[in-house]
Amino acid sequence: MPVSATGVTAPTRAPVITGLGVLAPTGIGTEEHWRAVLAGRSAIDRITLFDPSPYPVRLAGQVPGFEAKGRVPSRLIQQTDRWTHLGLAAAEAAIADAQVTPAELPEYEMAVVTSSSSGGTEFGQHEMENLYQHAPDWVGAYQSIAWFYAATTGQVSIRHGMRGPCGVLCCEQAGGLDAIGQARRLIRTGAKLVMTGGTDASLCPYGLTAQLTTGQLSTVQDPARAYLPFDADACGYLPGEGGALLVVEDAEAAEARGAAHIYGRVLGYAAGFDPPPGSERGPVLGRTVRSALADARLDAADVDVVFADALGVPEADRAEAEALTEVFGPRGVPVTAPKTLTGRLYGGGAALDAATALLALRDQTVPHTAGPAAAAPGYEIDLVLGEPRPTELRTALVVARGHGGFNAALVLGHAQQNRDK
Template sequence: MSPTTVVTGLGVTAPNGLGTEDFWKATLAGESGLARVTRFDPEQYPSTVAGEVPGYTAEDHIPSRLMPQTDHMTRLALTAADWAIKDAGVEPGQLPEYGMGVVTSASGGAVEFGQHELQNLWSKGKEYVSAYQSFAWFYAVNTGQISIRHKMRGPSGVLLTEQAGGIDAVGHARRHIRKGVPLVVSGGVDAALCPWGWVPQIASGLMSTESDPDRAFLPFGTGASGYVPGEGGAILVVEDADSARQRGATQIYGEVAGYAATLDPPPRLVAGPPAAGSGPPDRLGRAAENAIADAGLTPADIDVVFADASGVPELDRAEARVLADLFGPHGVPVTAPKTMTGRLLAGGAALDVATALLSLRDGVIPPTVNVPEAAPEYRIDLVTGAPREAALRTALVLARGHGGFNAALVLRRAA
C-alpha cells in the first residue's frame, strides 16, 4: 500500500494577500488584487492590467547576502517557503538532510533579473553584468535556493509546464513520498511583470487588452476577452502522513489523493474537427478522469472544482464542456478565485491547490469575482457573488499550461 501523502504547511504570496491567512481573508471577501501595472510603465503596450503582490519589502524577509543574487521571483519563493516550513512546524536542522526534497514549477525563469543584466550589457558593457546572472535567471533557481537555504538535499527538481506546473510539481512531490522520501517542499511562485516577461505573453494573443481591472479578466463570463497575468503563488510542505505524525505535526490541511497529467497534440497534427480523445477538451477531461480514478473516486464524489478558467472564450468553452460531460450540466460547484489574482504562470495552479485546501478546511467555496454569472452556454454551476458554504470532502483542481499541458489534482479533506 502506497504511503498517504498529506500537506502540512502553506506559504502564500499573492496579489490580494501577503501570507496565507491574509490571502484567504481577502479571497473570501472578494477582494481583487488586479490593477494597472506599476512595476514598469505599461503605456506603450496593449495590455496594462496585472496582479502585483502588495506590500512586499524583500529586505524584511531575505538575508542581505542573498539580495544581489536573487530576482523578485526568487525572493517571493523563498519567503513563501519560509512561511510554509514554519506553518508545518518543521525544523529542517532536526531532520535528515537527504530525507527532504524540493520540487517547484517554473515558466521562463527570473526574467526581470535577466532583463536588468542585459540592459547593463547593452548600455554599459560586459564589466557591468553581474556574475550572478550565470544562475539567477535559471528556471530551476527557486528549487535551488530553497534547497540551499534549508539544507534540503533529497530528490529535487523543477517542472516547466507553465500554468499547469504547480499541480505537476505537487504530483511529482507525491511520487517522491511514495518512494520513501519523508518530506518535499513543493508548489510554485512566479513573477514576470517586466517588459521582457510581458511582450511574449502579449504575442500569444491570449492576454486581455481591457484597461478596467474589473472587466479585464472574466472567465466563463459573456464579456471574457483573455487573461490577466499576475505574480506570486504558493509553496507547500508535502509529507508522508506517518512521518508527519512521528515528528509531531500538529496540522494536516488535506491529502493529495489523486494526480494525472496529459498533453494536447500540436494543432498542426490535428486535421479537421477533433475526433473524440484527440482535441484539447478531451485531453483535459482525460486528466480529470484519471486523477479522480487515481484517488479511488468517481465524479459523483467530487464536491467542488477549482477551474483553470483561462478567460479566453474558446478555452473556457472547452473546459466548460469537459465539466458538463464529466459531472453533468450544473452538476458540481465550480469556482475560479484566480479572478482576484490573475493567472500566475508557474505559480497559478499551486495557489489554486492552497486555496482548495483552505476551502476543505473551512467548508466554504470562494467566489469568482466580477463575473455575475456563467454564460448560459457553459452549463456550469459557477460560484459567484459571495462565498458558498458547503460540506466539502474532496476538491478537483484543474490547470492548463500554454503549449498543451493539462494537469488535475484531487484533494481530500483531512480526517
C-alpha cells in the first residue's frame, strides 16, 4: 500500500458507503423516501411551519411529521436548532442501517464532516426576536452555538464518540458533495469511518426572507407547476428541509467488521468555482465533471446516469444542459432530478441526491423527474420523464451547484465495482 503524506498507509480501494440516514420531505427513512421517488409522489405543499401568506413564496418541501422529542435527547432539543435535530436523527438512522456500534471502534479513527448552508436559522430568529422585542438578557447562552455552521458536526461527534478529524463545509447546495469528498480524503489519511452528508432547516420567516434575495425562487402557487427544471416553463425553484447522512468506511475495515451491506463506492470527486458575473470565462461545471471523472479514472462513456443540479432557472438550466452535452454528447446519458419532489434542500440537498443515486445503483433503476413535460428546446439532454427507467447501472454522477459559484461533482460506483485507487 502507498504511504500518505501523514505517514499513514493509504488505502488503495475506494471507500464504501455502508449506511444511509434519510429525513426528507419524501419521507422519514431511506425506503420510504425511495418509494416516494419511484412513485413520483411530490412532497411540495403549502408551508405549515409558519404562516407564509405575507411572502411571495408559499410552497416548500417539509419533512412530514418530524418531532425531535423521542429522536433527540431532551436537553439538546432546547440547545440546538431544528437543522441539528434532523442531523442527529439522520446520524442515528445511518448508524443503525450500517449496523455499526461506534463504541466498539477506536474513537480517533471515526470522523464527522457535514455540510451546512444557513446554520441554525430558526433558533437564531427566535433569539433575535428576544433581543429586539425585549432586552439582551433575554437572549439565551445557546445562541452562541446553536446557529453555528459546525453545530451538527459537533453534536454528532459528541453523541457517538467520534473524536477523529471533524469539520463542516459551507458551500450551499454543493456542500453535500464536498463533505463526501472530504470524507474520502479522511479515509485516505487513516480514518476508518466517517459520518458525512448534510441536513438543512431554513423554513422560517428569517430563512425564507434571506433566500428571496437571490431572486431565484419560484412564486407560482400551483405545486405541480412551481418547480420545473429544464422545462420551457421553468420559473425558479422551491425550498425544502431535511437531507441525508451517510456512513463512509474504509473498504477493508468494513469487510473486517462484517458490514451488513454496501450501497456503493466513492470513486471520484472534484469541485470548482464559477467566475463572477460579467467575466469572459464561463461556468466551470463541465470542467468540474471532467475532473471528477479523471479522478475516478473513468471516461464519459462509463457513466450510466447523471443526477442533475436542476436549479429551475432558465439561464442556469441551459448552462447545466450545455455542460452535460459537452461532456457526454447530445442525449448521451440519462439525466434525472428527483429533487422536484422535495425542493432544494441547500446543505442537505446534494447529500440526499447522493443517497438517492446509491439506491438507484442498488435497484438498477433511474428514477424519473416529476413535473417537467419535456426538456426545453435546445436542451440536448436525455431527461428521464414519466416513469422510472430500469437499466443496468454501474456508475452514477451527482452534480451540484451552490449560490455564489460553488459547484461539485461526485462519481459513485455500484457496490461490486471495486477499483483500486
